[in-house]
Amino acid sequence: MVTKNLLQCDGCGQLASPEHIAKRLERLEWTTRYRPVHIGTLLLGAAAPSEDAEFLYSPDGAFAGEAGAVLAVAGVSASGKAADAVLAEFQRTGFLLTYVMECPLDNENVLQAELSSRIPALVARVRRSMRPKRLVPISGDLQPLTRELQVLDLGCPIVLDGDKPFAIGDAAAAEHLRQALTAASASAR
Ligand SMILES: [Zn+2]
Secondary structure, three states: OHHHHOEEOOOOOOEEOHHHHHHHHHHHHHHHHOOOOOOOEEEEEEEOOOOHHHOOOOOOOOOOOHHHHHHHHHOOOOOOOOHHHHHHHHHHOOEEEEEEEOOOOOOHHHHHHHHHHOHHHHHHHHHHHHOOOEEEEOOHHHHHHHHHHHHOOOOOOEOOEOOEOOOOOOHHHHHHHHHHHHHHHHHOO
């Protein structure tokens, strides 16, 4: 049996190799280091990126792709700073980035089904552990789940770009999100 060494991964629900589980724990540890005590804005991606360079909390500090877009939305500049200084600043602003599926997904064809299956685990994490002031979906891949997220009791409001997630890879959507967050933090005072 090839499955004998596989364990169910709590980050993605897939049957996974020991290497996969180790990588999941590493990402969790990197993230926990910069988790705010009180989470203001929980940014929600679809699935963790497969490259560490695009994983925001990776200590290599490449801040490539999505990681760079997330920093820009939070108004944090990485220029000329060490990775830990950048991530500490992101943490101080009350932001945390998490994913519906906390591991990369090899097969993009099953993304929607996999994301959907992870919703109950997400709701439990948000309600019991993270308790953010607001949740902001930041991936266009979350569009089909938006209705479902809205009717679930997450314990906090969901901030949307009209009726869609903020696809922050797009400059206009990222700007909309910056404006929405400025308004939200002003009204929270
Ligand atoms: Zn996993």
